[in-house]
Amino acid sequence: MGSCGTLTVSVKKRDTVAAALPVQEHWLPMSNLDLLIPPLDVRVFFCYKETLPSHESVNILKKSLAEVLVPFYPLAGEVVQNSLGEPELLCNNRGVDFIHARTDMELMNLDLYHPDESVDTKLVPFKERGVLTVQVIFISVSILH
Structure with a gap:
């Protein structure tokens, strides 16, 4: 659980x-740019009103993510070192970390001028393993008015 002023995410x-479909395990080498530029995590978040019970929404999102990972299977892999110590993408269908969370914060209180303090690791999770982490946060409808 993290907090920042009125921001609490559980x-x-x-x-x-x-x-959703099996993937034959194989390795993809990194490009020269991947090897030159330090690793970068793209971090975004979207806010929606809760229109279905959260467990139904989570099941729909997980099923959709599993289907999207079929053509975008490298996102379900992990970055590992090859025999030369260079990073490569192991396409092994390890999966994407999926986090279901909730908050009772008010969106207007988010300090988007200082996202490292108000958003980072709270609304957008820290990626522990793999290539991609998805966190779904449900916000009470009454707060979005």
């Missing part, structure tokens, strides 16, 4: 979502 459940 994790309800952690899962791993793999591609």
Whole structure:
């Protein structure tokens, strides 16, 4: 659980979502740019009103993510070192970390001028393993008015 002023995010459940179809394990080398530029995590968040019970929404999102991972199977892999010590992408369908969370914060109180303090690791999770982590946060409808 993290907090920042009025921002409190509580994790309800952690899962791993793999591609809906099997993937033959193989390695993809990194490009020269990947090897030159330090690793970068793209971090975004979207806010929606809760229109279904959260467990139904989570199941729909997990099923959709599993289907999306079929053509985008490298996202379900992990970065590992090859025999030369260079990073490569192991396409092994390890899966994407999927976090279901909830908050009772007010969106207007988010300090988007200082996202490292108000958003980072709270609304957008820290990636522990793999290539991609998804966190779904449900916000009470009454707060979004």
